[in-house]
Amino acid sequence: MQEYFQAFLTAVVSFMQSPEVIPGWIFFGLLIAWLVFSAVLAYHWFTYNLGSAFTPIALAAYAFGSFMLIGYTATGLS
Amino acid sequence: MKSAFQESMLEKDEKVLSVVRPHILIIATKLSGFLLLAVLPLAVPYVVTFVNPTNPFIELMPWLTEGLSKFFFGVWWLLLWMGAFRALTSYYLDAWLITNRRVVDIEQYGFFSREVSSVFLKSVEDATTSINGVFPTLLNYGDIEIQSAAAMNRFSIRGVPNPRAIRDLILSQKQAGAHLV
Numbered sequence: 659m660q661e662y663f664q665a666f667l668t669a670v671v672s673f674m675q676s677p678e679v680i681p682g683w684i685f686f687g688l689l690i691a692w693l694v695f696s697a698v699l700a701y702h703w704f705t706y707n708l709g710s711a712f713t714p715i716a717l718a719a720y721a722f723g724s725f726m727l728i729g730y731t732a733t734g735l736s
Numbered sequence: 737m738k739s740a741f742q743e744s745m746l747e748k749d750e751k752v753l754s755v756v757r758p759h760i761l762i763i764a765t766k767l768s769g770f771l772l773l774a775v776l777p778l779a780v781p782y783v784v785t786f787v788n789p790t791n792p793f794i795e796l797m798p799w800l801t802e803g804l805s806k807f808f809f810g811v812w813w814l815l816l817w818m819g820a821f822r823a824l825t826s827y828y829l830d831a832w833l834i835t836n837r838r839v840v841d842i843e844q845y846g847f848f849s850r851e852v853s854s855v856f857l858k859s860v861e862d863a864t865t866s867i868n869g870v871f872p873t874l875l876n877y878g879d880i881e882i883q884s885a886a887a888m889n890r891f892s893i894r895g896v897p898n899p900r901a902i903r904d905l906i907l908s909q910k911q912a913g914a915h916l917v
Contacts, residue, residue, distance in 0.1 A: 681807055688811055695818050698847050699825060706829050706842075706850070708755050716828075720821050727814040734807025 662729020669732035681735055688731070692724060745852070746835065753909065756832040756902055758895040759877035763827040770820040774813055822847070832893050834905060839882060841891045855891055857910040859884040865899040882906065 673682035700717060707713045746752070829844040839860070843851040860882055867878030878899045881892040896902060 681804060684811065685807070688814065692814065692818065695822075699821060702825055702829060702844075702847060706844070708831060708833070712828070716821075716824065720817075723817055724814065727810055727817055731807055731810025731814060734804055734810055 659726070659729070662726060662733065665733040665735075666729045669735040672735065685731065685735060689728065692728070696720070696724070745833075745840065747837070750835045750837050752833055752835050754832075754834040754902065754905060756834065756893060756896050757830070758827065758893070759875065759897045761871065761875060761877070762895045763824060766823045766827070767820055770816050770823070774816050777809065777812065832891075832896075832902075834902070834909070836909060839891060839906060841893070853891070855882060855884045855889060857906065859886070859889075860906060860910050861885055863903040863906050865903050867899065 669682070669685060673679070673686060676682070699720065703713050703717055826844050826846070829842065829850075831842050833840040833842070836857075838854045838856045840852065840854040843853075845851070862883040864881045864883070865878055866881075867873055867876070872878050872895075875897075877895055877897045879892060879894045880896060880899045880902055881890060883890055
């Protein structure tokens with residue numbers, strides 16, 4: 659997990675230093691799409707849920723899986 | 737525990753008797769589709785090599801877990817992860833609320849398309865259940881359709897567990913006159 663987090667930071671720094679690299683743009687495009695998607699997802703789950711405790715569990719699973727996958731994706735850039 | 741959404745939707749003395757969602761097998765089938773798509777890129781070299789053993793495609797396997805290919809795999813899996821949660825959201829938020837006064841039909845078509853309609857139990861004229869197929873028969877899940885007094889009003893929900901019990905609940909509540917309380 660720490661490896662993925664470090665890879666994520668490395669990918670961010672690399673992108674800042676040389677933003678002309680195409681995979682870097684894909685990565686940041688994906689990050690922004692993920693952020694928007696996650697905001698809409700969380701809004702729906704918290705606004706329209708029918709009173710179940712499943713909501714925080716599902717969202718925690720979603721966030722954990724997402725962070726791991728984003729970190730894994732970043733390892734391909736570093 | 738009632739959610740804020742439930743609180744805002746229900747009347748003061750209205751009680752939720754049941755929340756009906758499609759059978760878990762329905763969402764499990766959808767999610768297994770995503771799982772299949774996730775393992776597909778990893779399985780391709782093995783399948784190609786199995787079909788044609790002289791094909792050196794299997795030699796690419798180490799390459800598939802390095803550098804940019806790892807990046808594109810990560811992108812693919814992240815998109816599938818988001819798609820799976822979108823499917824789960826549609827499943828979870830698409831429900832029927834059966835209260836002591838009415839049936840509330842919540843249809844979640846996507847993130848930006850949502851429809852909430854209700855029929856009062858006193859207006860229900862008929863409730864039909866149908867169970868078709870091997871798995872629905874064995875696992876006891878199927879469809880329910882409610883016909884209300886208004887000619888055009890039909891409410892339906894597909895693939896719910898134990899549809900007969902839900903129909904009986906609706907009809908018993910109607911007959912008990914709970915809607916008049």
